[in-house]
Amino acid sequence: MKNSLNRIFLTTIAFVLAIVWGLPFLYSIWTAFHPEEYSASFVWDAPLTLNNFTEAWNAAPFLVYFINTLILIITILVANFILCTVVAYAFVRYKFRWAGFLFGFVMVQLLISPEILIVENYLTLSSIGMTDTIVGIALPYLTSAFGIFLLRQTFKTVPKSLDEAAQMEGANAWEVLWTVYVPLAKPIYLAYGLVSISFHWNNFLWPLIVTNSPEVRPLTVGLSIFATVESGIEWSLVNAATLMTTAPLILVFLIFQKQFISNFMRAGIK
Amino acid sequence: MNLRLNWKLCTILLILPCSFLIAFTHYPAVQALLNSFWNNASSRRPSKFIGLKNYEALIQDDKLIQVLLNSTFYAIGTIPIAIILAIVMALLVNSRLPATALMRLSFFMPTMLPMVAVANIWLFFYAPGIGLTSQILSIFGIPPINFLGDTDISLISMMIVAIWKEAGLFMIFYLAALQSVPQHLKDAAKLEGAGSIRIIFDIILPLLKPTTIFVAVNALINAFRMIDHIIVMTRGGPNNSSALLLYYIFDVTFGHRDFAYGATLTVLMVLILGVMATVQFWFLDRKAHYQ
Amino acid sequence: MRMMFKRILASVVGASLAAVATSVQAADLEFYFPVGVNAPAVATIEKLTNAWAQKNPQHTVKAIYAGNYEETTLKALTAAQAGKPPQVAVLLAIDLFTLIEEDVIQPISDIAKSSSDKEWISSFYDGFMVDTRFEGKTYSIPFQRSTPIFYYNVEAFREAGLDPKSPPKTWDEMVEMGKKLTVKDSNGNVTRWGTRIPSLGLAGAWLFGGLVVSKGDVLSTETGTEARFDTPAALESLKFLKRLAAEGAMAPGGITWGDTPKAFLEGQTASIWTSTGNLAFINSNANFEWDVSFLPGGDGPGAPTGGGNFYIFKGISEEEQEAALDFVRFMTSPESAAIWSIATGYVAPRADAWETPEMKSYSANLPQALVALDQLPYAYREFATFQRSKVTQFLVDAIEGVVAGDADPKEALKDAQDKANDVLDEYK
Numbered sequence: 001m002k003n004s005l006n007r008i009f010l011t012t013i014a015f016v017l018a019i020v021w022g023l024p025f026l027y028s029i030w031t032a033f034h035p036e037e038y039s040a041s042f043v044w045d046a047p048l049t050l051n052n053f054t055e056a057w058n059a060a061p062f063l064v065y066f067i068n069t070l071i072l073i074i075t076i077l078v079a080n081f082i083l084c085t086v087v088a089y090a091f092v093r094y095k096f097r098w099a100g101f102l103f104g105f106v107m108v109q110l111l112i113s114p115e116i117l118i119v120e121n122y123l124t125l126s127s128i129g130m131t132d133t134i135v136g137i138a139l140p141y142l143t144s145a146f147g148i149f150l151l152r153q154t155f156k157t158v159p160k161s162l163d164e165a166a167q168m169e170g171a172n173a174w175e176v177l178w179t180v181y182v183p184l185a186k187p188i189y190l191a192y193g194l195v196s197i198s199f200h201w202n203n204f205l206w207p208l209i210v211t212n213s214p215e216v217r218p219l220t221v222g223l224s225i226f227a228t229v230e231s232g233i234e235w236s237l238v239n240a241a242t243l244m245t246t247a248p249l250i251l252v253f254l255i256f257q258k259q260f261i262s263n264f265m266r267a268g269i270k
Numbered sequence: 271m272n273l274r275l276n277w278k279l280c281t282i283l284l285i286l287p288c289s290f291l292i293a294f295t296h297y298p299a300v301q302a303l304l305n306s307f308w309n310n311a312s313s314r315r316p317s318k319f320i321g322l323k324n325y326e327a328l329i330q331d332d333k334l335i336q337v338l339l340n341s342t343f344y345a346i347g348t349i350p351i352a353i354i355l356a357i358v359m360a361l362l363v364n365s366r367l368p369a370t371a372l373m374r375l376s377f378f379m380p381t382m383l384p385m386v387a388v389a390n391i392w393l394f395f396y397a398p399g400i401g402l403t404s405q406i407l408s409i410f411g412i413p414p415i416n417f418l419g420d421t422d423i424s425l426i427s428m429m430i431v432a433i434w435k436e437a438g439l440f441m442i443f444y445l446a447a448l449q450s451v452p453q454h455l456k457d458a459a460k461l462e463g464a465g466s467i468r469i470i471f472d473i474i475l476p477l478l479k480p481t482t483i484f485v486a487v488n489a490l491i492n493a494f495r496m497i498d499h500i501i502v503m504t505r506g507g508p509n510n511s512s513a514l515l516l517y518y519i520f521d522v523t524f525g526h527r528d529f530a531y532g533a534t535l536t537v538l539m540v541l542i543l544g545v546m547a548t549v550q551f552w553f554l555d556r557k558a559h560y561q
Numbered sequence: 562m563r564m565m566f567k568r569i570l571a572s573v574v575g576a577s578l579a580a581v582a583t584s585v586q587a588a589d590l591e592f593y594f595p596v597g598v599n600a601p602a603v604a605t606i607e608k609l610t611n612a613w614a615q616k617n618p619q620h621t622v623k624a625i626y627a628g629n630y631e632e633t634t635l636k637a638l639t640a641a642q643a644g645k646p647p648q649v650a651v652l653l654a655i656d657l658f659t660l661i662e663e664d665v666i667q668p669i670s671d672i673a674k675s676s677s678d679k680e681w682i683s684s685f686y687d688g689f690m691v692d693t694r695f696e697g698k699t700y701s702i703p704f705q706r707s708t709p710i711f712y713y714n715v716e717a718f719r720e721a722g723l724d725p726k727s728p729p730k731t732w733d734e735m736v737e738m739g740k741k742l743t744v745k746d747s748n749g750n751v752t753r754w755g756t757r758i759p760s761l762g763l764a765g766a767w768l769f770g771g772l773v774v775s776k777g778d779v780l781s782t783e784t785g786t787e788a789r790f791d792t793p794a795a796l797e798s799l800k801f802l803k804r805l806a807a808e809g810a811m812a813p814g815g816i817t818w819g820d821t822p823k824a825f826l827e828g829q830t831a832s833i834w835t836s837t838g839n840l841a842f843i844n845s846n847a848n849f850e851w852d853v854s855f856l857p858g859g860d861g862p863g864a865p866t867g868g869g870n871f872y873i874f875k876g877i878s879e880e881e882q883e884a885a886l887d888f889v890r891f892m893t894s895p896e897s898a899a900i901w902s903i904a905t906g907y908v909a910p911r912a913d914a915w916e917t918p919e920m921k922s923y924s925a926n927l928p929q930a931l932v933a934l935d936q937l938p939y940a941y942r943e944f945a946t947f948q949r950s951k952v953t954q955f956l957v958d959a960i961e962g963v964v965a966g967d968a969d970p971k972e973a974l975k976d977a978q979d980k981a982n983d984v985l986d987e988y989k
Contacts, residue, residue: 398812
């Protein structure tokens, strides 16, 4: 008896929490699909409309923003994969006296991320003339301390015997890296990739500072400009734009839910 | 591995990639320190060396005191609450209650959204009188709360948004940890007649400690790094009641174009983070020794 | 046949003369403009710039939508400091002193030297010209200007037993009528407030400026070195805002600009103080009878002006200067001003624009558009000084501290005044 009462009690709590948690997002969906006059009033049979989406799409160059975001995350991802792999490999495979110090030195970026030093980083970028460019946005993130950390952990678990065996067969450092270490770290690359993509898709402050032309803006910055209008905010439009800019990531998430979550978990445990 | 690192390899493997990192982490920190001793250049005169004058201004800045208080309160508020909620969510999702997949979706969804999107949604949610919170409150006969327009409440409103966004991510880490709790421990406890509550508190929570440390560090970093919602929702207001340190740096530098003072504040921020890191490191080091 | 030949000859001669006259200097213009999220506005700008380009085939003009005002200013400053300024840009009227301090703009009055040019400059409403002047020269030309007005719900007035033909003119009337217009539900919670005056952020400071003007003072002057915060007018204005909340005519706490029109449409407030630029939005979405009037004033009507002006940049060639001036004259001609005003809701900044047939029929259809114009003689420039962003923040903090917190008005204003003086003293 007590058990089923407990169960009902817990289920109720869980449901209430889940609904409360989902409320803001559901509210946003409601507003995006209904005309402006219903955006704050919940009439059950209010007419649905897709007008907000078409209007929002036409009001700002979202396609350009979308492409910019894609270019940005792909650039960063590729650079991360290459650069972090290489650094992690060096840490794991070679012993040198200052390895510990260098590793700690690099890990500082975990705490002092590029946004913290936004003033100076902007000035640096400005002095090399890379402000208002997509590559400029990517520069501080090309080598990621988090990526190095993850890959180093993973590479450490590769059995030395495999490395030695490959060396016996005459493989040089690069070939060993490519044929032994990288394949074994595939799940981590996937995990890290998903973390990186969602982080940089959603990154706002640094791109805001770096860009001021519509041609290079990513989605987050485009959305924020969209929402700050001189003459008052049209909620249904803003929410439609919000959904539009987050939809791709959400869709990918919904489809790959299981992988996403298990990868985030893996990134966390390691 | 006893392989030696020759210079060519070293350059390619380490120096080149790390130089990007150093150029945007360590180098700017030093630059900030140097720049904090100079004033702003204008079109009429170049910048002048002014020694510690910027730091004098820093000490006399009463807005900064407010900002530091806000940042402290914000960190102390969001971190424990997000962690507790994350543990509760993880326990619920990991249980055998119905529809856990839906619950998990609902809890994790905010993590997938960019903070600017979250801020826009909550801006709407919070609007007094016309937003959903006011409508819900009015069902219970409670007058609408001015979430963003009251100096006493605005910071808490920002904290709620941050917790809403983060807890789902932390839940995932706890889920991973929960799933690696050895079943035999739980079974043994059950055999000894322990109720679920006791199992949770005496067995599971202690095993979650490493995860909690990891999550807490993440939450701390986020508490300093994440200011997108402040930019979109309150601009630090009303009257700086919701201004956090990084927001203040952003406003001073890119709003008022005062790069010199911005550099000075950056130095302060790096110092604070450095102290926190050292304390953490020392604390974790001690724990390692005990274990 | 001979007629036709004569005609062709005439047009050929005419065309070649025109070609000779205009082909002398060719310039490529870059024109930065800020527009909010408003697709028709962007299309209208492009239509206008294309029209000018067609009339002046020897020049080219590239209209660059640079984002919101802040971004456009930043972009223009960055480009100018890198040695490649745009030739012409529409930037905030209040950025005048910043642009002067950065030494990136030149006075339009220095380029516009002919008598027809001078006549053109003097044809703008003085209310919009006040913030274009510095040290005797005219630095900018009004283009997209706005001013706030008082919108009210006629049906709500009737329900409260008030005459919709007599909206409040004074602050006392506002308080009294506001109280009558406030409606509570059975729990004692307010479902509709009497009025709603945004008080948070820069928008709040904008409206606050209007309150101060209505009490006979101003927040800043043409010198750009004076901030007048600690004045009796400002104190009375803060007290007015507090009184509205204390006597139950307005919601307590800080009020945002962004959802004020929406609150009006939802019936959450019976009247609002917001930009005339919202006319079209309210007109198309209101499902109740509404009207507009002057903002209620302390000792008489008063309002702030806001919006953007044309600036011509320094460091451009003579041909570019001439072309830029011609471009600005075209964009602010009566016809262009009328087109722009109708498309966006901004107030056309010159009298002859209001006389065009398009404006006449527009204002016949929407007579509320004329109220902002009628209020103009009582309007004064928005707050602006050197280091504008920093100094305005002192004012914003003071207003927010009083309205959204429990700061003492006199102390808050004095504090803001001291801080402003510290910053501005080095410019005096």
